[in-house]
Amino acid sequence: MPPSTPHAAPTATHHLLPTPAGRTHAVQQGHQGPLVLLLHGFPESWYAWRHQLPVLAAAGYRAVAIDVRGYGRSSKPESVDAYRMLDLVADNVAVVEALGERSAVVVGHDWGASIAAVSALTRPDVFRAVGLLSVPYTPPGGPRPSEVFAAMAGEGPGKGTGDGTGDGAGEEFYVSYFQRPGRAEAEIEPDMRGWLAGFYAAVSADTMPAPDAPAPYFVSPGGTLRDRFPAGVLPSWLGERDLDVYAGEFERTGMTGALNRYRNMDRDWADLADRAGAPIAQPSLFIGGERDASLAWLAGALNAFPETLPGLVGSHILDGCGHFVQQERPDGTNRILLDWLASLPT
Structure with missing residues (x-):
């Protein structure tokens, strides 16, 4: 069930939170209710979630969109290898902790979807459900990227x-x-x-x-x-x-x-070798755009969802939509997200 009766969304607040990156810039709407952590892709920022933050907050969720390490007002370490996937997962865990929470639903778009997936895969104790936009989950392993x-x-x-x-x-x-x-x-x-x-x-x-x-x-x-x-x-x-x-x-x-995120894909492949083929068991969601080339490149990943995402609640392909699903189709994306969030166990 939804956490509360929908109401007017509170004003967004900005935070600089301590994380392994140094600091992570987070934008929050809603100060009570289950935490929903929103991760953007390339080349964007927290602003990619401007249509989702107030809607989630009005529905009673604590919605938080961050600038991923290397973007916006978040820290930008100099070393290329400081942008490997496991470092970004550590930032996400630290954000949850800095907000005084023990768990969160994590939702990501584009690179954010991949970061969200690995966050759920490697830290199921923190990330209780995962939503993926535009880029489907592909388990670690296979050929070198x-x-x-x-x-x-x-x-x-x-x-x-x-x-x-x-x-x-x-x-x-x-x-x-x-x-x-x-x-x-x-x-x-x-x-x-x-x-x-x-x-x-x-x-x-x-x-x-x-x-x-x-x-x-x-x-x-x-x-x-x-x-x-x-x-x-x-x-x-x-x-x-x-x-x-x-x-x-x-x-x-x-x-x-x-x-630098792109420049760590082979490092990620090595770092996650012990998770080769691993499914994500938590409740999950996928939303993609029918005209997004990512879906053609990763058609096999979509077909493998019964094995790779056994907790999949819904997979939605939006007709006539391109890559930036939550910005191209904000109303449809919001409806799908809210229905999915309402279905999750509390």
Whole structure:
């Protein structure tokens, strides 16, 4: 059952909480009720949850969205390997403790979904349920990630285009492109606002390139990722003021902290080797966008949910929706989240 009768959402409050990162910036709406911890993806901030925070608070939940380590007002350690998955899990546990709680429901989008999943997998004593948006759970194990991503664009020896999304002629998948420190920063940081606008448009349903256009997830030889972004258009969910918020944060902090998450995928693979194939047993939820390329790349993960997420309560694919589900479809996402949260044991 919901924790209380819905009421007007309280004003958001900002906190800087002590965590292994140094400090974690948290934005809270609702000061009583079960804790719901919200984790954003790339390249965003706590602001990605602006439509969910007041709705969850009005329904009687203590909703808290954080800036993940490396983003916004949270600490940004210098070492690349300080952004490995287990460090981010430790930050999440410390946030729960700093808020005076013993447990939380954790919900994440994009990279936040992966962080939420590993948080639930490795600390089931703290995270009693997990919601995943856009990126389905894939258990640890399997091939080394760097080899998988190289093969997707035909970079690996003897490999073709993987799932056919790269042309195999020297194209580079964006995750591989992000690996070398400084390389992607040199593309992005001279025009942070313009780059972000193009990135958001490239993966949103109403502005993404046509199916027969070059895929915006790949870099041509000698080119940049931005070469394939739509230009001069914003998705309907992103107003100029919203873009100002995102761009303002990255103009202040730079992009390295955010990109360092991608630079730890092989370290995560080694760190979690003892959890290879492990399911998440807690109650879980998945919400994805029908037009999100992530669902095509990870179709096998969706099909494996009966084994990998035995506690799955619901899996929802939103028609005509792209990657940024909780911003593209806030009302639908909120209804699904509230129904799921109400179904959880207290």
